[in-house]
Amino acid sequence: MSYNKTASITAETINPRVKTFNYEPRGEIATLAERLQEELKKNPGSRPFQEIIYCNLGNPQALGQRPITFFREVLSLCDNPTLLHRDEARMLFSPCAIKRARKIIEAMPGRDSGPYTPSQGIRSLRQSVADGISGRDGYPSTPEHIFLTDGASSAINLTMQMLIRSEEDGILCPLPEYPLYSASIILHGGTMVPYNLSEARDWGLEIFEVKRSLEEARISGLTVRAMVVINPGNPTGQVLSITNQEEIVEFCRKEGLVILADEVYQDNVYVEDKKFNSFKKVARSLGYSEDDISIVSYHSASMGYYGECGRRGGYMEICGFGEGVIGVIRKVASVTLCPNIGGQILTSLVMDTPKVGDDCFERFLAEKENIHSSLVKRAKTLEDAFCSLEGVTCNKIEGAIYLFPRIHLPAAAIKAAKIEGVSPDIFYACRLLDNAGIAVVPGSGFHQISGRNRASGTWHIRCTILPGEDKINEMIPRLKAFHEAFMNEFRDRN
Known part of the structure; x- marks a missing residue:
């Protein structure tokens, strides 16, 4: 039996819209980081770093942020309603979470989280x-x-x-x-x-x-x-x-x-x-x-x-x-x-978080404030680190979880990127990952400038503030050493 090959799905015949856009946060850098992580597992010591520090995705809990206890207690009870009928529930879960879970379960179709x-x-x-x-x-x-x-x-x-x-x-x-x-x-x-x-x-x-x-x-x-x-x-x-x-x-x-x-x-x-x-x-x-x-x-x-x-x-x-x-x-x-x-x-x-007077309020508030105060510290530490680098300017982070520093690259680095067929920010980010084990996202993935201003040549990277304070303290010397070596390498070529 034969079939019409022209009717099969190929890269040329799929919807052209799905080929047009890029999503850089999960693009080339993410793929390279995964490959390097596997290399480190198979060959420890093969790189000048022991692990990848992921600053490319806004993925808090993957980078060590602990979940809020109240949220997880309620979710656990809603997924396992029979726990509410056991005596151990009062020892394992706060009365506040039990009360909220009962209310939610009553509203769920079939009083279960499956339907x-x-x-x-x-x-x-x-x-x-x-x-x-x-x-x-x-x-x-x-x-x-x-x-x-x-x-x-x-x-x-x-x-x-x-x-x-x-x-x-x-x-x-x-x-x-x-x-x-x-x-x-x-x-x-x-x-x-x-x-x-x-x-x-x-x-x-x-x-x-x-x-x-x-x-x-x-x-x-x-x-x-x-x-x-x-x-x-x-x-x-x-x-x-x-x-x-x-x-x-x-x-x-x-x-x-x-x-x-x-x-x-x-x-x-x-x-x-x-x-x-x-x-x-x-x-x-x-x-x-x-x-x-x-x-x-x-x-x-x-x-x-x-x-x-x-x-x-x-x-x-x-x-x-x-x-x-x-x-x-x-x-x-x-x-x-x-x-x-x-x-x-x-x-x-x-x-609809716990309120003053709820038995779980103090714990909830403490967890919330600890996370927030740590994010404030990390934001300031990374902001200061980027501002200390030669040829880097970084606006103050007021909110969200990202810094978007601008890197003023030497002409020789821009030329080297062109020879490799990539934009200068991708060239820099790949080098940073390959040599220092730090994953960031090239600014071009966020369309850092519109077409009419392309000649102005601004290059950025996006870096999350989500790695834990200990990881950021480990990361900064690696960042500084890499950047100094990078600038020296391409300055010498001019």
């Missing part, structure tokens, strides 16, 4: 999220406008699926950007409209730059439908001032743009003169209702002091969309049946 749930998520858990948002912002939220999702990523993809009709639809995105956005826009057939953040102004967002991008896109025939804002910033680590947020709200209201507010790092703010404010709160404080402006906000259980990335818990809150649109979103969400139930539970716990 499908409603596609939007279990209503009582959405109510907990809505109550948490109301308490945070001082303005009401409703569970009908909450969608529990498999992390913020799936919520963002769902939103792009709803907004983008063709390549003539544009989405404003910051540069540097988190590459999920460009990937999602490409996969759904739209066009990314970049606006540049200002490195000279601590990665600030300047409205005149956004206006320029919007006007150019409209002149080119695009219909720009939304504006992505990441606050606190990834990969840039800035926290927007409330004045800046007000400008953005006014701009988007005037131009008829949906605000897509990526707020997953809202519990990662490290400076006293800045605080997190949701875009919904800012819009309501300006007197704008749902009839005036549309906002979709995203949060995740992956970051903050919780760091439960593998649980894939998150939500989006939809404000300013009519019931007809929300009904369609529910329909599209139903295609995947439901978000995972563990992520739903965890997201509800993140937004």
Whole structure:
């Protein structure tokens, strides 16, 4: 029997959109790091370092961050409801966790964590999220406008699926950007409209730059439908001032743009003169209702002091969309049946934490504050280390979990990168990993500058602050020794 070979799937015949985008945080550097780690296992002592220090992914618990006890107790009980009927439960779990688990189990289909749930998520858990948002912002939220999702990523993809009709639809995105956005826009057939953040102004967002991008896109025939804002910033680590947020709200209201507010790092703010404010709160404080402006906000259980990335818990809150649109979103969400139930539970716990008077409150608060204070220390230590390197400038990290230092590379290093057929930041990052065992992400993976400014030649790396304090103290001498040798090597070639 013969078959038509032209009908088989090949690299040439798959959807071209899936070949167009890159996701550098899990790209070449991650692959090389895994290969080096295997080499070290097989041949200890084959490298001048004993292990890889992973600063490339925002993956807190993989790098030693301990889970919050209350969250894990509740999750354990919800997955094993029979424990609640055993005498040992009172010795193993706090009364606070037992009480919360009972309440959640009562709301689960079949009183178990195995069945499908409603596609939007279990209503009582959405109510907990809505109550948490109301308490945070001082303005009401409703569970009908909450969608529990498999992390913020799936919520963002769902939103792009709803907004983008063709390549003539544009989405404003910051540069540097988190590459999920460009990937999602490409996969759904739209066009990314970049606006540049200002490195000279601590990665600030300047409205005149956004206006320029919007006007150019409209002149080119695009219909720009939304504006992505990441606050606190990834990969840039800035926290927007409330004045800046007000400008953005006014701009988007005037131009008829949906605000897509990526707020997953809202519990990662490290400076006293800045605080997190949701875009919904800012819009309501300006007197704008749902009839005036549309906002979709995203949060995740992956970051903050919780760091439960593998649980894939998150939500989006939809404000300013009519019931007809929300009904369609529910329909599209139903295609995947439901978000995972563990992520739903965890997201509800993140937004409804123990309160003063609860028996587990003091332990919860101590764990939370220990994680946060350690992140503040690590951020400062790494910031100082990068600023001490020759030819490196690094803006202060105000929030999130990343530094985005700029590396002013010698001309000979740029030339050597060109000979190898890679960008200079990839060349530097590969050398750093190969010689010092430190994995970072090249800045080009975040589209560090837009095409019109490419000639300016800025090169960055993104480095997480997540390795433990002992690992960072071990890493800094390796970083400094590598960088000095690298600069000396290529300076001598000039």
